[in-house]
Amino acid sequence: MGYFSNIFNGIKTLLTGMSITGKYFLNSRKGAITQQYPDNRETLKMFDRFRGEVIMPHDENNEHACTGCQKCEIACPNGTIEIIWDRGIDEETGKKKKKIDQFVYHLSMCTMCGLCIDVCPTDAIEWGQNFENSVYDRTALTRVLNEPESKVRAGIED
Amino acid sequence: MQETTTINNNFKSEEYFINMGPQHPATHGVLRLLLTIDGEIIKKVEPDLGYIHRSIEKMCERDSYQQIVHLTDRMDYLSSHINNEAVCLTVENALQLEIPERVQVIRTIIGELTRIASHCLWWGVMGMDVGALTTYFYGFRDREMINDIFEETCGARLTMNYNVPGGLMWDIHENFVKRVKDFVAHFKTKIPEYDRLLTGNVIFQKRTKGVGILTKEDAISFGVSGPVGRGSGFSCDVRKYHPYSALDKVTFNEALRTEGDTFARYSVRIQEMWESLSIIEQLIDNIPEGEFRVKTNAVIKLPKGEFYQKVETARGELGVYVISTGTKNPYRLKFRSPGFSNLSALSHMATGGKIGDLVATMATLDLVIPDIDR
Amino acid sequence: MRIPLSITDNIQEWLVSMMSESAASYVAMIIVALIYLGIFAIAGLFLVLIERRVAAWFQLRIGPNRVGFQGLLQTMADALKLVSKELTGTDRADKFLYNLAPYFVIISALMALGVMPFTKEFQAFDINIGIFFLIAISSIGVIGILLGGWASNNKFALIGAMRSGVQTISYELSVGLSLLTMILLTGSLQLSEIVEVQKGGWLIVQGHIPAIIAFMIYMIAGTAETNRAPFDMVEAESELGAGFHTEYSGMKFAYFFLAEFINMFLIAAIAATVFFGAWLSPFGITESIPWLGVFWFLAKTLVLVFLMMWFRWTFPRLRVDQLLTLEWKYLLPINLVNIVIMAFIVWQKLIIQI
DSSP: OHHHHHHHHHHHHHHHHHHHHHHHHHTHHHHOOOOOGGGGTTTOOOOTTOOSEEEOOOOTTSEEOOOOOOHHHHHOSSOOEEEEEEEEEOTTTOOEEEEEEEEEEEGGGOOOOOHHHHHOTTOOOEEEOOOOOOOSSGGGGEEEOSOTTOEEOTTOOO | OHHHHHHHHHTOOOOEEEEEOSSOGGGSSSOEEEEEEETTEEEEEEEEOOTTOOOHHHHHHHSOHHHHHHHHTTTSGGGHHHHHHHHHHHHHHHHTOOOOHHHHHHHHHHHHHHHHHHHHHHHHHHHHHTTOTHHHHHHHHHHHHHHHHHHHHHSOSSSOOOEETTEESSOOOTTHHHHHHHHHHHHHHHHHHHIIIIITOHHHHHHHTTOSOOOHHHHHHTTOOHHHHHHTTOOOOHHHHSOOGGGGGSOOOOOOOSSOSHHHHHHHHHHHHHHHHHHHHHHHTTOOOSOSBOOOOSSOOOOSEEEEEEEEOSSSEEEEEEEEOSSSSOSEEEEEOHHHHHHHTHHHHHTTSBHHHHHHHHHHHTOOHHHHHO | OOOOOGGGHHHHHHHHTTSOHHHHHHHHHHHHHHHHHHHHHHHHHHHHHHHHHHHHHHTTOOOOOSSSGGGTTHHHHHHHHHHTSOOOOOTTOOHHHHHHHHHHHHHHHHHHGGGOOSSSSOOSOOOTTHHHHHHHHHTTHHHHHHHHHHHTTOHHHHHHHHHHHHHHHHHHHHHHHHHHHHHHHHOOOOHHHHHHHGGGSOHHHHTHHHHHHHHHHHHHHHHHHTTOTTSOTTTOHHHHTTGGGTTOOHHHHHHHHHHHHHHHHHHHHHHHHHHHOTTOOGGGTTTTOTTHHHHHHHHHHHHHHHHHHHHHTTOOOOOHHHHHHIIIIIIHHHHHHHHHHHHHHHHTTOOOOO
16 A cells, blocks of 8 residues: 555645645745835934944044054955055154055955954054945045044154 | 658657857856757756856965955855955964964864855746746845845955954854854744645655756766765765865764665755854854964065965865965965866766756755855 | 626626616627726736846745835836837748647637636636646647747747647646546536535535645646746746746737736636635635625635645746656656546545535
8 A cells, every 4th residue: 555655645745844834935024034224314323343344433632543554455465455654753853754545445455354454553543334335436445444633642652 | 660760760860059148047147058959958067167257366476465365255156254264274374373262163163064055046046947036035035134234244245355364353242142042943944844835845855856867887987076966875974085174073863875866965965054053063062262263474474385275165065275486475276276176077867868967966066156166 | 609797697688677688698798808908918917027026035035015005006017117118029921820839828828718707796707627628628729839939929929839739738637627527526627516505615625635746736737837947848948048038028028928817827727626615715704795805715716726836936846848747757647546546435435424
């Protein structure tokens, strides 16, 4: 009677499968894992360590912590970071000191590997949690991270 | 006698040729299969590669050892952490660095989570390839939990780059242990559900049993590894034979089946999910305190010589072979990727089967095309 | 030839007052056809929507909920989009057959709707060979699929079309034989007669065990007839891309798509008619309100449609040779034995009558 037991076992396994999907169907109201994205923008919060983009935090005096040591530029595998620097006179010591003119960050080339942030001796750059990085013009992806007129915070040495 | 032959010739069918891929739903990427088909029966399968070749090995010769790690994320993106670990272990062994136990345990836990995540995705896609579309979403639901764990600790969901030569980029997040425990508890209830939905299904069993058979001898001669090899009774778990990181501190069984058919490979992966859960459970409660990273030189220079390290990714054995001339870049770096060898057995397995069999067989190879092409 | 057009009695009387009787009957037919076309084009679109929502609920998703209230206008928007799309074709395709194929499929699907008894008065054609007509019409669709796949000049489409031929020829038998089992009970092919018989209990109750077996066989074979998963060998997207309609775009693709859903509705509607008493309410609870028949008919049909959707979103696909094994080694022999059992039951009057 292998023929009939085959049929019955077959039907049994099919019904077992249907009970699983059926269970999810009945609980579909609360079980849905879909995120209705643009609607939940307010509540959607990324984790602290989320690697969205590289940012350079500035304090209230418009000062950052980048000394222009270029370690990040060397660490970057893709040439994402370009630092345009100059030498200026330190107001306190009167010595010549390296300072950044522009910290150029090409988001379009960034693979979010995190080596630049890992290597930064003064923690001048860190991860931003912004994940909406799409733009209409790709030149907008090339960013200057240091604010205009900003300068390095006093006492930061590499 | 002569007459019968003529009649038969009149009904002779003609073999024809089909391009399966590079854009085809079942090839999971840009794999192109040149099929020679007689009706529904496959006469010949020729994989054609190179559609996503990015010359990662050549790029590695340009990059420093820290930078190489992030490139390996992009090979087998479903077991990116294990790939990272392979490169880091090579460098650490070459430098003879003492790696803190904490790092080893965390690497192993995340490695096993990666394996589960990869197998979850594979399970979903396997179901989809044989026509059960719903499995895809159930697999992804569970994978999502792992991805959240990764995102919280490593900052990224897929290309994590969490390893650096000498340890980890950051310490684990404070929620890590709790989240992993939650996941383990959750997933233990879900694997039986996977079994009831797909494994036990009579159609699925008919589709997979006795299909795409690879004998143990063939498996060894094709250089197949990972779940594909273990489905053929070829005991080849690198975690067992050459334990790395904290894998020598845990006990687990190597999932092994002897049938060598598609269903055996399927069962091996399901079994591996259970084993990975058990490894995580053994380690998660006692992550030793200590440093999460040892200091290395800013410019890592490997001593002159050749170094080899192999690890078990979700797909099989990944080998990293470095020839160093003592500079800050490797002279040559070769990845022995599991997908490439596994794919080479496809032609042998699928010939003589039907188109549906080819798709089911290919699903159990769990191909990740960027891993094959690099 | 006089075909009773019961729902159009009023229209016909009104038309007769204006023109000769034969002309009036033709005009009435055209009016009815247009009404049906309108209703079922829209109904087909809503079936697509239901399928998508149901699939989403099986799969832990939400489904389309943006266009209109709860996504009610989603498929309308899709149809509008498809209308605006370019009709592409392949090089060296057989243009005439290629363009003809979608019409075969959609017309055969719509034709069969004509004999469906939605309620006592709401049935366009009550021909005396109703069931036979339905079975005959439903196999015309496969010609369209074969033509479409063959004329596309695409090997994936060709494989899909050939599979479709094999599949439909095989499963036609089971559909026919399982319905024949029930015909033994009713003694008539006319759909209104079949419904009339069921006033003494739905046929699935009257015929008990063999009727249940016949119903199960019918549902399996019917799912296969509509080329839906787990029998979607014709499309089999993980094997053949999109199967026979790979090369179709725009409205021609929409015809194939819509036809699949109307066919699904048809299969469910036939099952509801033959096994579950069409528009008859359970235990006659709403017998006094005749127009509620439409509600009961649709409710029964949609439950069966849901069952087919449940199949689709749960089961893996069969392989093409297993498909034939299932038919010739399991369904057909069981079906033949089942007919004998049913004949015995009818002969011995072992029918359950309420």
